[in-house]
Amino acid sequence: MTWIQLRLDTDPEQVEQLENLMLASGSVAVTLEDNADQPVLEPAVGETPLWRQTRLTGLYPADTDMDAVLAQFPTELLSQCSSRTEILEDKDWEREWMQHYQPMQFGRRLWVCPSWLEPPEPDAVNLLLDPGLAFGTGTHSTTALCLAELDSLDLDGQVVVDYGCGTGILAVAALKLGAREALGVDNDPQALTASRDNANRNGLAAERFPVTLPGGYNAADWQERAETVIANILAGPLMELSPTLLHLLKPGGTLMLSGLLNTQAEGVIAHYSDHIQLAVASEHEGWVCLRGQRPG
Secondary structure, rough: EEEEEEEEEEEEEHHHHHHHHHHHHOOOEEEEEOOOOOOOOOOOOOOOOOOEEEEEEEEEEEOOOOHHHHHOOHHHHHOOOOEEEEEEEEOOHHHHHHOOOEEOOOOEEEEEEEOOOOOOOOOOOOEEOOOOOOOOOOHHHHHHHHHHHHHHHHOOEEEEEOOOOOHHHHHHHHOOOOOOOOEEEEEOOOHHHHHHHHHHHOOHHHHOOOEEEEOOOOEEEEEEOEEEEEEEEEEHHHHOOHHHHHHHHHEEEEEEEEEEHHHHHHHHHHHHOOOOOEEEEEOOEEEEEEEEEEOO
């Protein structure tokens, strides 16, 4: 099906009114995106920050009279925007995305391969992945850093926790690299579904990779049980979750934290310093992975 896009470039103060007008005029979907290369990295709880220059894109059926649509917008409001109407090419967007997601190597042994492609090195440690609706494909720097760090560890026979597991990519990688068991925890039910699917896709029995919402596992059973605990989230939650993550980690075990910028590393390191000495293990494009060993 062919669609028509209406694009409006504006400032944050006009966004809500323009979005409401788009929906009222027949748009079936409205997206907001950065129009000034200004990242919004980690908002505080309850905040919904917008970019200094925001682009709204409204999607309309192909037979829509766009002159009639624009007539519903106040002239003064439209005069403050840069507007453009264009036909959106009809594509199979799922296949379009799949075309550009290719196998990727992390470290020496590990490959992450889209489930619809043949692994380029059949004898390597190949993780077959279909991300579904969850975060974690290996294309983001933080996930890539964690995968490379996991490849560098001796995980044979270990118990691993992936807190904020998303697609399960880090836990599944640990299991494929020799871990005995991994616990996946995430507050998004879709992430748990994606994790289970990816475990099945890689031939991992359910008992080797239980996945649960926070609080859904027996905390007493998991106290100081994991030799490696991974959390690839954001700086704020990493500090808020420090008691939980340390509760899961054995004395002598490895803690790996990512999802934070290099400018945030010092604060996170200081937060954990009374219990474990963390250091920047690797960095890519301004993102870092911290790693440390709990005193044992």
